Amino acid sequence: MLQDNDKILEDATNSEYKWGFSSPIDQEFAAKGLNEEVIRFISGRKDEPAWMLDWRLSAFEAWKKMKQPKWQNVTFPDINFQEIIYYAATRKKPTINSLDELDPEIRKTYDKLGIPIKEQEMLAGVAVDYVMDSESVFTTFKSQLAEKGVIFCSISEAVKDHPELIKKYLGSVVPVRDNYYAALNAAVFSDGSFVYIPKGVRCPMELSTYFRINAENTGQFERTLIIAEEGSYVSYLEGCTAPKRDENQLHAAVVELITMDDAEIKYSTVQNWYPGDKNGKGGIYNFVTKRGLCQGKRSKISWTQVETGSAITWKYPSCVLKGDNSIGEFYSVAVTNNFQQADTGTKMIHIGKNTRSRIVSKGISAGSSQNSYRGQVQIQKTAENAYNYSQCDSMLMTDHSGAHTFPYIDVKNSTAKVEHEATTSKIGEDMLFYCNQRGLSDEEAVNIIVNGFCKEVFKELPMEFAVEAQKLLQISLENSVG
Amino acid sequence: MISIKNLHAGIEEKEILKGFSLDIKAGEIHAIMGPNGTGKSTLASTLAGRKTYEVTAGEVQFNGKDLLDMEADERAREGLFLAFQYPVEIPGVSTTNFMRAAIAEKRKHHGLAPMEAKEFLVLMREKMALVEIDKQFMSRSLNEGFSGGEKKRNEIFQMAMLNPLLSILDETDSGLDIDALRIVANGVNKLRTKDNAFLIITHYQRLLEYIVPDFVHVMYDGRIVKSGGKELAMELEEKGYDWIKEENIVQ
Numbered sequence: 001m002l003q004d005n006d007k008i009l010e011d012a013t014n015s016e017y018k019w020g021f022s023s024p025i026d027q028e029f030a031a032k033g034l035n036e037e038v039i040r041f042i043s044g045r046k047d048e049p050a051w052m053l054d055w056r057l058s059a060f061e062a063w064k065k066m067k068q069p070k071w072q073n074v075t076f077p078d079i080n081f082q083e084i085i086y087y088a089a090t091r092k093k094p095t096i097n098s099l100d101e102l103d104p105e106i107r108k109t110y111d112k113l114g115i116p117i118k119e120q121e122m123l124a125g126v127a128v129d130y131v132m133d134s135e136s137v138f139t140t141f142k143s144q145l146a147e148k149g150v151i152f153c154s155i156s157e158a159v160k161d162h163p164e165l166i167k168k169y170l171g172s173v174v175p176v177r178d179n180y181y182a183a184l185n186a187a188v189f190s191d192g193s194f195v196y197i198p199k200g201v202r203c204p205m206e207l208s209t210y211f212r213i214n215a216e217n218t219g220q221f222e223r224t225l226i227i228a229e230e231g232s233y234v235s236y237l238e239g240c241t242a243p244k245r246d247e248n249q250l251h252a253a254v255v256e257l258i259t260m261d262d263a264e265i266k267y268s269t270v271q272n273w274y275p276g277d278k279n280g281k282g283g284i285y286n287f288v289t290k291r292g293l294c295q296g297k298r299s300k301i302s303w304t305q306v307e308t309g310s311a312i313t314w315k316y317p318s319c320v321l322k323g324d325n326s327i328g329e330f331y332s333v334a335v336t337n338n339f340q341q342a343d344t345g346t347k348m349i350h351i352g353k354n355t356r357s358r359i360v361s362k363g364i365s366a367g368s369s370q371n372s373y374r375g376q377v378q379i380q381k382t383a384e385n386a387y388n389y390s391q392c393d394s395m396l397m398t399d400h401s402g403a404h405t406f407p408y409i410d411v412k413n414s415t416a417k418v419e420h421e422a423t424t425s426k427i428g429e430d431m432l433f434y435c436n437q438r439g440l441s442d443e444e445a446v447n448i449i450v451n452g453f454c455k456e457v458f459k460e461l462p463m464e465f466a467v468e469a470q471k472l473l474q475i476s477l478e479n480s481v482g
Numbered sequence: 483m484i485s486i487k488n489l490h491a492g493i494e495e496k497e498i499l500k501g502f503s504l505d506i507k508a509g510e511i512h513a514i515m516g517p518n519g520t521g522k523s524t525l526a527s528t529l530a531g532r533k534t535y536e537v538t539a540g541e542v543q544f545n546g547k548d549l550l551d552m553e554a555d556e557r558a559r560e561g562l563f564l565a566f567q568y569p570v571e572i573p574g575v576s577t578t579n580f581m582r583a584a585i586a587e588k589r590k591h592h593g594l595a596p597m598e599a600k601e602f603l604v605l606m607r608e609k610m611a612l613v614e615i616d617k618q619f620m621s622r623s624l625n626e627g628f629s630g631g632e633k634k635r636n637e638i639f640q641m642a643m644l645n646p647l648l649s650i651l652d653e654t655d656s657g658l659d660i661d662a663l664r665i666v667a668n669g670v671n672k673l674r675t676k677d678n679a680f681l682i683i684t685h686y687q688r689l690l691e692y693i694v695p696d697f698v699h700v701m702y703d704g705r706i707v708k709s710g711g712k713e714l715a716m717e718l719e720e721k722g723y724d725w726i727k728e729e730n731i732v733q
Contacts, residue, residue, distance in 0.1 A: 429533070429534060430570050431570050431572060433530075433532050433533070433554060434570045435572075436553070437554055437555075437558050437564050438580070438584040438640065439558040439584050439587040439588045439644070440583060440584060440587055441587070444555075445555075448572070448575055449572060449575070451574070452573055452574025452623070453573060453574055454574070455574035
């Protein structure tokens with residue numbers, strides 16, 4: 001009888017990936033493999049200044065001396081970095097002034113994804129940057145933002161138009177040599193978003209980037225840099241999807257955030273890269289370095305992530321709480337199904353006095369997947385009265401899925417206070433039957449139970465995004481035959 | 483309303499219901515009493531379609547349809563309600579949202595458009611008053627941190643919201659103090675119409691002082707061994723269940 005229950009959960013969690021199409025866009029590619037020539041090619045395609053190329057080349061030198069990390073609780077065959085294409089972009093490099101000039105195939109792709117790339121978007125009040133494969137396609141609302149002095153553009157443009165900011169901040173939070181994939185990204189990053197919020201400005205709209213991998217055998221290496229000056233505020237959203245392919249594709253991004261005194265950055269992610277098929281074939285390797293530096297006093301960085309995609313996810317959005325009284329937050333829902341593996345969590349590094357951090361992690365494991373929370377809370381000697389609260393809850397949907405928790409706590413100041421709570425539960429037959437008895441189908445029941453489980457995280461997301469995240473969760477755990 | 487014929491059912495190869503038969507007509511209240519371990523809760527779960535219980539023989543017609551042919555959720559949408567003996571807790575899901583989903587599914591099943599938000603709120607308010615539940619319970623996680631009595635009242639509240647044809651109350655009275663018992667009974671009495679029916683499963687006669695049944699059945703070893711009017715409940719209260727056991731062993 002218990003098997004019946006597992007069967008229900010399995011059926012209810014067998015999903016089809018709905019963003020698995022690819023688009024026939026005329027693209028040009030860098031030669032396969034990684035060498036100095038390829039890096040020069042990427043830099044050349046972007047008309048980069050010499051200092052940018054030098055930065056890339058030094059990163060490449062560093063990367064060559066590094067080794068792929070093996071400590072994560074995930075398994076996969078060694079990646080052959082010479083089999084990856086590091087750059088893919090539309091052939092006609094567009095200088096687009098209006099949406100009508102966008103390649104219709106790209107337009108169609110984003111329409112299929114349901115992204116509101118229309119004038120009506122004005123109403124939604126979301127400015128969007130689209131990154132397909134290696135390049136940023138279009139940034140909306142640039143002029144409205146410019147009135148406030150907000151800069152929101154692709155990072156390639158920023159290298160050209162705001163070199164002083166890029167030189168000062170690029171790699172300042174995640175140094176080139178930080179880790180293997182960060183070094184790789186620094187060498188070959190092709191595009192991404194750049195945001196600058198001037199002193200005292202509250203960004204008038206949500207900023208959003210949509211990432212799409214389209215081309216085959218290519219890696220996506222975007223880089224995002226957000227700087228919030230004194231007393232400013234910005235809410236930034238990112239979403240991502242990729243076509244269904246049998247090969248694994250690598251996504252190695254770097255995100256750097258910096259907040260000055262009294263500034264706040266709220267960074268939300270809905271990650272839905274292709275997770276591979278039911279037998280674990282294909283899918284994206286999502287190896288991402290995200291880190292925020294609370295440089296200023298009373299500044300705040302908040303990460304919210306909903307991770308449903310990718311064959312393997314390996315990321316730890318972190319906060320370095322340097323400014324006194326600064327605050328770091330991490331809210332996460334990670335769903336794994338079939339043969340997905342996720343090793344995700346956060347790092348909270350307390351340096352300044354009275355720094356506070358809060359971690360709420362919800363892991364849901366279905367199918368034969370493995371879901372690990374890995375977190376580090378570090379209270380340094382200087383962090384008088386630091387406070388951390390961590391809560392890690394896991395929900396198992398099947399008997400053959402796994403939930404793991406690896407919390408590391410390192411306290412070097414005796415005035416600090418650190419709290420940790422953890423729970424593991426399984427969706428029980430009694431819970432399902434109770435919902436059934438009120439007229440809810442198995443699918444509807446799983447949906448309502450899971451959404452309840454994730455509520456604390458969803459309420460941190462901006463409204464439209466929360467709705468999208470709930471739908472995504474439903475689809476990720478949906479019955480494919482019903 | 484419901485016609486149960488020679489129902490045999492059990493759990494993990496063990497037969498618990500051994501030829502249970504009962505007819506309930508619209509407008510009637512039936513009570514089932516009996517000693518512990520005699521199959522009362524198994525009957526409730528089996529009728530509601532819990533998958534851990536397996537039906538091996540018999541048939542059940544519900545409102546002109548084959549009940550055993552339907553999954554638990556469909557039975558519910560067709561108008562069968564079970565007030566649980568041990569209601570489960572669902573963290574993060576408010577009673578309001580849970581009811582909104584349940585009513586939407588039921589209406590969809592009957593080809594109706596979703597209920598207007600305003601209409602839903604009016605209905606909520608009306609039914610909350612019926613079971614004397616404070617509105618703060620509605621936004622709290624379903625049953626989480628509720629006392630035993632609060633959980634049972636919440637069951638009756640849900641019953642009132644869903645307006646079922648047949649309501650089965652599985653030992654709703656167990657663990658209730660006298661005030662909660664009165665509130666629960668009052669709810670049932672007010673919900674009673676000529677078009678719906680109730681099956682009240684109880685171990686004690688106490689609840690039947692507040693909800694007056696049309697028929698009382700005594701269940702023993704998986705089937706009904708004695709039926710009568712409300713006076714049968716009194717007789718059981720006086721004599722206890724031993725005479726039923728003895729009588730049946732003799733047979």
